Amino acid sequence: MNKNFLSNLTGSFAMPAMENPTVAMVEAAYQHHQLDWRYINCEVSPELLKDAVRGARAMGWAGFNCSIPHKVAVIEHLDGLGQSAMIIGAVNTVVRNARGEYIGENTDGRGFVTALNEVTDPQGAQVILFGAGGAARAVAVEMAFAGAAHITVVNRSRERGEKLTRLICKKTPATATFAIWDGDFRLPADTDIVINATSIGLYPNIDQQLDINWETLSSDMVVADGIHNPPMTPLLRTAQQKGCKCVNGQQMLVHQGAIGIHYWTGIEVDTRVMYQALREIFNPE
Ligand code: NDP
Structure with a gap:
């Protein structure tokens, strides 16, 4: 044997x-x-x-x-x-x-970019990134190295948001700005990709929705959610209804x-x- x-x-x-x-x-x-x-x-x-x-x-x-x-x-x-x-x-x-x-x-950020590549190329993209925690850091850095032109970091707490914005500007080829998230966030009309890298929508808070002015979301924007449980979040449901291409956390x-x-x-x-x-x-x- x-x-x-x-x-x-x-x-x-x-x-x-x-x-x-x-x-x-x-x-x-x-x-x-x-x-x-x-x-x-x-x-x-x-x-x-x-x-x-x-x-x-x-x-x-x-x-x-x-x-x-x-x-x-x-x-x-x-x-x-x-x-x-x-x-x-x-x-x-x-x-x-x-x-x-x-x-x-x-591999979190690279996994995200690989999934995103199935629906769009981040090259030259204007990105709105909700969140500034660990997942957001990984996603921001890899999006920047994948060619995203500008990342707007939108976060509830200023300190973490500004820290991530500085990291992107100093250590990656992309530019970045910070926007405080203190109410209905208006997506700029030139946005290409909207990313949720917060824990909003994660089980068991499956009905939790991002505070976004939905009139500013248009069908030519790609919407990606990092939440994998459940894969269909309120954000993705709204985006699908608007006709946006979507990427889920799974x-x-x-x-x-x-x-x-x-x-x-x-x-x-x-x-x-x-x-x-x-x-x-x-x-x-
Ligand atoms: P962190 O705790 O490091 O960061 C959480 C982020 O969410 C912060 O920016 C926080 O803002 C924000 N946030 C949480 N609750 C709210 C709220 N009610 N309103 C506004 N902002 C809020 O977590 P991680 O970055 O590690 O993880 C975030 C999510 O990403 C998790 O749900 C995780 O499951 C998912 N993830 C998915 C992966 C995948 O492969 N699909 C891989 C890794 C993570 P503030 O700074 O103000 O507190």
Whole structure:
């Protein structure tokens, strides 16, 4: 008998971990491509993150995802950062390189841009970005490197919004301005792409809508929502009624996951298998 019983290990460290569907879509891809790889969804508290990373090293994990609340805190436990993770200042994917070092990458923004590319090219785009948290940072940086001309950061709190605006202007090729979000936001007529990178609409607040003056949304604008649960948000419903092209958060989730699998295994996975796994979870009927 000459059989290898030692699988390659990957996984996720987050808290809470219970509602994170990533394991289902990543394992669906591993199985479809007949990869002897496993993905283990782990609930890890902030005090034990250091030990979790040491554990992953000890067990020879090929890499892992980090989600809330570890995306920034994990950095001090790693051996280095990829270029965009360094600019974004957060890591969602850790990759073991040939030297056995753990390098932090951020695939959230690239996953978003890949999903967006299915409906529009961000080259030269005027972008309205709602939110200035971790997801917004990742999306803004990758949109800028994908060629977006100008990003207006619209955020409720001035401090975070201005900080992201400065980051875009200093560290990326795009220009940016900040707009405080203190009521019905009027979308400028030259807007090409509207992005929700806030947590508005996330389960269980599924009826929560963005405070936008809907008369200013026109059918030639592309509307993208980072919320993956549920995939059809009040924002996307309104945008569809207006006739806008839309991108949902599940598309972003699938593509950021596929980029992560590529980092770990070198395989370009069939993302349809990953969508199908999510569809079975979120739209079982
Ligand atoms: P953060 O907590 O870092 O940021 C949250 C952002 O939402 C802030 O800008 C905050 O504004 C804003 N916000 C929250 N509630 C409101 C409100 N009621 N009114 C106005 N603004 C509000 O979260 P993340 O950036 O990490 O995540 C944001 C969302 O992105 C989450 O829902 C997450 O699920 C999603 N996401 C999706 C991914 C995917 O692959 N589809 C990947 C990563 C994230 P303020 O600064 O004023 O507090």
